[in-house]
Amino acid sequence: xxxxxxxxxxxxxxxxxxxxxxxxxxxxxxxxxxxxxxxxxxxxxxxxxxxxxxxxxxxxxxxxxxxxxxxxxxxxxxxxxxxxxxxxxxxxxxxxxxxxxxxxxxxxxxxxxx
Amino acid sequence: xxxxxxxxxxxxxxxxxxxxxxxxxxxxxxxxxxxxxxxxxxxxxxxxxxxxxxxxxxxxxxxxxxxxxxxxxxxxxxxxxxxxxxxxxxxxxxxxxxxxxxxxxxxxxxxxxxxxxx
Numbered sequence: 001x002x003x004x005x006x007x008x009x010x011x012x013x014x015x016x017x018x019x020x021x022x023x024x025x026x027x028x029x030x031x032x033x034x035x036x037x038x039x040x041x042x043x044x045x046x047x048x049x050x051x052x053x054x055x056x057x058x059x060x061x062x063x064x065x066x067x068x069x070x071x072x073x074x075x076x077x078x079x080x081x082x083x084x085x086x087x088x089x090x091x092x093x094x095x096x097x098x099x100x101x102x103x104x105x106x107x108x109x110x111x112x113x114x
Numbered sequence: 115x116x117x118x119x120x121x122x123x124x125x126x127x128x129x130x131x132x133x134x135x136x137x138x139x140x141x142x143x144x145x146x147x148x149x150x151x152x153x154x155x156x157x158x159x160x161x162x163x164x165x166x167x168x169x170x171x172x173x174x175x176x177x178x179x180x181x182x183x184x185x186x187x188x189x190x191x192x193x194x195x196x197x198x199x200x201x202x203x204x205x206x207x208x209x210x211x212x213x214x215x216x217x218x219x220x221x222x223x224x225x226x227x228x229x230x231x232x
Contacts, residue, residue, distance in 0.1 A: 034219045043205065043222045044159075091157055095220070102149065103209075103220055105159035 001027050002098040006106025013084055013113055021079045021109045023094035030096035033077035035069065038091040038108075047092075050077045084113040117141065118206050118223035126229050127196045134181070135191040135226045137206030143167075147209040148189040149220065150180065154202040162204075165189055193228075201230045 003026040013019050023033055031052045036044040048064075050056040050071035058064045066088075068080040081088055093108040119138045127133035139148065146167045152160040165173045165180045173180040181190040193200055204227075207220040 032218060038157075043224045044220075046219050046221075049219060093157070093159065095159075097218060102161055102164055104161075105151075108157040108159075110157065 002104045003027060004030070004094060004096050004104050004106040006094055006109060008109055009107060010110045011112070013111070015085055015113055016083055018080055018082045019084055019111060021081075021092055021094075021111075023077050023079075023096075023106045025075045025096055025098075028096075028098040029074035030077070030098070031074060032097065033071060034095040034097075034103075035067075035077075035079050036093050036095065038093065040091075044093065047079075052077075081111065084111070086113045089113045116223075117210075117221045118208055120206055120223035120226050122226045123224070124227045124229065126231060127193075127200075129198060129230055129232050130195055132192060132194045133196055133228065135193070135204050135206075135228065136188070137190055137223060138186070138188045139206075139208050140187065141208065141210050143210045148180070148182070149207040149209070150178070150189075150191045151205045151207060152200075152202045153205060153225070159205075163191065196230045198230050198232060201228060203227050 005024045033050045035047045037047050038044045047062045048056045048058045050069045052071045056069035071077040089112050094106040095103050097103050117140050148165045150162040163173050163175045163178045163180050165182045172182050177194045179192045203225045205225045206223040
């Protein structure tokens with residue numbers, strides 16, 4: 001149980017375009033979803049916390065206008081990278097915390113901006 | 115200051131031998147949780163083991179055990195009988211507070227790349 005489905009797993013986009021990443025909780029309701037970014041050979045860094053029905057909380061240094069988060073339902077949170085640039089190329093991974101369970105992660109999205 | 119410190123960027127271990135991956139943490143909370151995750155090259159985060167700050171016994175999950183030394187603020191992962199499939203990045207992580215501080219998120223260390231040699 002407690003599965004988070006994330007897609008796409010891999011996306012290549014042109015510089016200046018936008019990319020949407022979806023994370024869906026399959027068998028539980030996720031009122032909170034955590035979005036992490038991981039650069040090659042580095043750790044996971046929290047970007048933002050999305051809360052169902054309210055505004056996301058962004059970590060210091062993360063541009064909220066660039067990384068749009070929407071958590072419109074209890075089972076879906078989306079991260080949209082707007083006007084992507086090559087420096088946004090990274091591995092993005094979401095995580096949720098089902099009640100009485102540890103943290104569960106999506107499978108991650110490898111974004112390449114060319 | 116780093117909350118989670120993993121001092122070993124890379125480790126090698128011979129197949130079938132045991133290996134210890136170090137992790138120290140920094141928190142002023144009395145209640146916190148410590149996690150270890152494995153990340154293979156595919157990128158997925160695989161949960162290995164959890165230790166609560168009030169747990170008196172060291173956590174064990176199959177070949178994984180956590181050497182929890184609260185006074186020293188260390189939570190080392192021990193993998194026994196290493197297998198080739200254990201080659202991956204290993205991350206130590208902490209959740210502060212009973213529900214994880216203000217947001218409940220995990221804080222990760224920089225990771226240790228484990229390579230198992232045949």
